[in-house]
Amino acid sequence: MITAVIIAVVVIAAAAVLFVGLRRTRGGGSGLKHRFGPEYDHTVARHDGDVRAAExxxxxxxxxxxxVKSEPLPPGARERYVAQWAGVQEQFVESPQQAVTEADALLARLARDRGFPDGAHFDEQLAALSVHHAHxxxxxRSVHTAARGQGGxxxxxxAMVEARRLFDSLVAEHPADSTRNGRPATADRGHTSWALPRRHAKGSGTS
Structure with a gap:
């Protein structure tokens, strides 16, 4: 009788531990999905669907x-970065490859100035950015790939259009400043618009 009671207690305890473990696993996965958004799906895909490894x-x-805490930009740096990004967008019309190369370097410098790891170690910098700017x-990542000559x-x-979202987030004085009334804050300062023209870019093959 005592043996049966002990076995029953052990089974119940094991079931309780398993139940708590499953709840924690599911909760953790749900929390990671919410925190990382599309970056969660990208990481799972990169691990060939292995959710456990991705998480x-x-x-x-x-x-x-x-x-990591965002550092304020030095005086005048925000305006310089905004002007540089506008120049890169304008350069895209004549030289897309050069433009994405400069955009890649510009984002690396901007992220470094905001307190993230140095862009010389791209994977580390991207990982840090993904924790705070996952969306x-x-x-x-797309601009960095394009800068290496991959893609038309x-x-x-x-890639440039998508990268603009991160640029606006990083260049904003505060996270809430990155958009205003659904538009990028930098677009309100008279610089190049959000979208890049398709038909004027050399080699685009579109009309």
């Missing part, structure tokens, strides 16, 4: 970079 990587990113970091003109144009 382990994302948790490690949070552990390493979750405490806009994909554009930076249309892919480069799309």
């Amino acid at each position: 382990q990587e994302l948790r490690e990113r949070v552990r390493l970079h979750g405490s 806009s970091v994909h554009g930076y 003109t249309e892919e480069m144009r799309e």
Whole structure:
């Protein structure tokens, strides 16, 4: 009788531990999905659908970079960055490849100035950015890929448009300043518009 009671207690305890573990796993996955958004799906895909491995990587990113705090830009830096980005967008019309290369370098410098790891270590910088700007970091990844000569003109144009979201977030004085009434804050300052023209970019092959 005593043996049966002990076995029953052990089984119940094991079931309780398993239940709590499953709840924590599901809760953690749900929390990571909410925090990382599209970056969560990208990481799962990069791990060939292995959710556990992807979530382990994302948790490690949070552990390493979750405490990063955005540093204020030096006086006058915001205006310089806005002007430089506008110049890169204008350059895209004549030289898309050069434009994405300069956009890649500009984002690396801007992220460094805001307190993120140096852009010389792209993977580390991207990982840190993904923890704090998960919904806009994909554009930076696309621009970095395009800067290495991968993709055609249309892919480069799309990468530039997507990267603008991260640029606006980083260049804003505060996160809430990155958009105003649904528009990028930098667009209100008389610089190049959000979208890049398709038909004028050399080699685009579109009309």
